[in-house]
Amino acid sequence: MSALLSCLGLAVCLFIVAGCTAGRDTPKTSTACKSFVRELEDRCDYHMLLTGKPQTRGMRSGRVRLSPGQSIGLHSTKSNEELLVFLSGSGVARIGEDIRLSVGAGKIAYIPPQTSHDIVNTGTEVLAYVFCVAPAAGSPVD
Numbered sequence: 001m002s003a004l005l006s007c008l009g010l011a012v013c014l015f016i017v018a019g020c021t022a023g024r025d026t027p028k029t030s031t032a033c034k035s036f037v038r039e040l041e042d043r044c045d046y047h048m049l050l051t052g053k054p055q056t057r058g059m060r061s062g063r064v065r066l067s068p069g070q071s072i073g074l075h076s077t078k079s080n081e082e083l084l085v086f087l088s089g090s091g092v093a094r095i096g097e098d099i100r101l102s103v104g105a106g107k108i109a110y111i112p113p114q115t116s117h118d119i120v121n122t123g124t125e126v127l128a129y130v131f132c133v134a135p136a137a138g139s140p141v142d
Helices: 002-021
Strands: 046-051 060-066 080-088 090-095 099-104 108-111 116-121 127-135
Touching: 060 116, 080 099, 090 108, 099 127, 116 127
Parallel strands: none
Antiparallel strands: 046 060, 060 127, 080 108, 080 127, 090 099, 090 116
């Protein structure tokens, strides 16, 4: 079941981000992006899936696993937007200074550009999610 949720979460994430990047000019050079499939590795807590240019047009993605009580750490989206697809567990998304949102299996979260945020596992099982980060329209890649 967990493998199915992982595959579904990744597919949803990539589908949504692909829709956001549709219509952008395709590079006419030999470094044009190419389709591929990659296995999700179960042995790590932070697994990069897409690393940005030249692998993609600027989108980065990865899978994160947080143990109970663990957080990813406060960071900013800078000029990017971010989508989080939660696969298992439960936790809190800390957005800026004041906003706290409940997150967990079966939910997604959108983080707009220039937004400080952190994800904290407040549950009793592993909180797993896939993140997709892409340049916001009109923004350079950070």
